[in-house]
Amino acid sequence: MTKASVREKLKPLWILISDRWGGPEQVAMSDMVEMSSAGIPMSLLCLEGSPVHAAALRHPRIKVHPFNHRPRKRVDWSFVRALRSFIEEVGANIVHINDEKLLWYLVPALWSHKDISLISSRYTVTDPSIKDLLRAIFLRRLDYMIVLSESIRAGVLTKKVISEKKVKVINLGLDFTRFDPAKSDGSVIRRGWGADKDTIVIGSVGRLVPELGQDTFIKAAAGLLKYHDWKMRFVIVGEEPLVASEEYVTSLNELVRQFHMEDIVTFSSLGDNLPDVMSAFDIFVMAGREEVPGLGALEALAMERPVVLSNVIGAEEIVGQKEYGLLVRAEDAFDLQTKILNLLENPSQRLAMGANGRQYVLSHFDKRTRFERSVDIYERCIKRRYARQERIHR
Structure with missing residues (x-):
């Protein structure tokens, strides 16, 4: 045949x-x-x-x-x-x-x-x-x-x-004709989030469900408030309400209010402009307990953004030996806070991780x-x- x-x-x-x-x-x-x-x-x-x-x-x-x-x-x-x-x-x-x-x-x-x-x-x-x-x-x-x-x-x-x-x-x-930093401009989205060019945007993308750890992300963000060396904005981009947990979304909003973070935490919806969303981030975070990090981390790397991922099955193959990102203990807000701080303190490392990450996903995830x-x-x-x-x- x-x-x-x-x-x-x-x-x-x-x-x-x-x-x-x-x-x-x-x-x-x-x-x-x-x-x-x-x-x-x-x-x-x-x-x-x-x-x-x-x-x-x-x-x-x-x-x-x-x-x-x-x-x-x-x-x-x-x-x-x-x-x-x-x-x-x-x-x-x-x-x-x-x-x-x-x-x-x-x-x-x-x-x-x-x-x-x-x-x-x-x-x-x-x-x-x-x-x-x-x-x-x-x-x-x-x-x-x-x-x-x-x-x-x-x-x-x-x-x-x-x-x-x-x-x-x-x-x-991934479709690298779509996920191409040269074709994307996240500046408009950043302005919509209230982030200027000097603001470091740390974001996550995914279903608004407990296993993706957006609550851990908010707690880590609260721990970073004591550092005044950077202007920061934390963005949680959720998928369509059809796949969100209403009770969980309510608890996330309540958590933001408890920490008095309404001015620096933004909830956003995901449209058809995912490459622009990833381009608008400076750091991508996935802090949940799901066993596989999924496409989100690869999409962020394709847009030259460093990633911070829970150390679950498959995550190490994505971040390499700290070449493209960092690993954290799943659902550990303090560890996540520490790893984000590491990237904030090392902007050149951040940029290198993103650039190297794109080359890595180009070679392995077409x-x-x-x-x-x-x-x-x-x-x-x-x-x-x-x-x-x-x-x-x-």
Whole structure:
């Protein structure tokens, strides 16, 4: 089979049964958009009315199938039958998931469909939804597990629940024609935040949810108030209210009032100008407990901004040996305050980290590379399944 003929046979189906719009959902959607733009017929099964559903409807090349059926219990045979029927109906030959608890249903659903490949994207070392005793049984059905970093891969393999050759690293990918410092101007945004050219803007971007640690960021900012050598502004850029926790947002505002920081902490919404937002920062912070720092840190580095990240799985691969940023203990406001102060006191180090960081992400996190490696995994699945069918029919 030629490469072109293999690609023509691809019929991937993503299954995202999720009410969230977090990093995993956003990465999956980005991958689907890239593949559908390249002419690969992408299908998506998602919960009707979910953030994933809303996002997918903006991309007409993706064939969206809203789904109302949720599993009622650990082994819900009606859900298994519904999945099997749907997969057969769309004619998928690859099923891709990013929530391994779906294996409880997909493995029996695909029991009589050995010709359909099964792929999981893993964003953390462990998935608590499956007990260790059963994990190896379900994971054996996977053709591949895709992870975001060598750190996650190493952690997965220490569990000894899946073959080493099945676990593949595909880094996150950025569009560097969009994230280009030469094309962005953050000055207008800075003025909107009340920051002049002499103000150091320290900011974070992400969902307004506890696991991203905006409360830790505010507490660290309060600790920096005693230093009067710099004009500072702290900016929290949140995503659309659909994915924000209302109670948490209220608590963040209350925290700002408690510290009397209304004049130096700004809450802002995220539009379509993310490169300009990153360009408006001087330092990017991600202080939460999420196990993977995500795209935000890479986007900041692409815009030549140094990063301060929680020391969680995968973060060390982003900051290097303090070449592109600094690591802090997750949810430790004092440690975060100390590391930000370090960068405030060393402006030349700040600039060098940003410049070096852009070169690093250019080399390792290009979306074209992610696309080619992802498609390569799909093509390997097709080749393997067709080879198996040929052996059976001989």
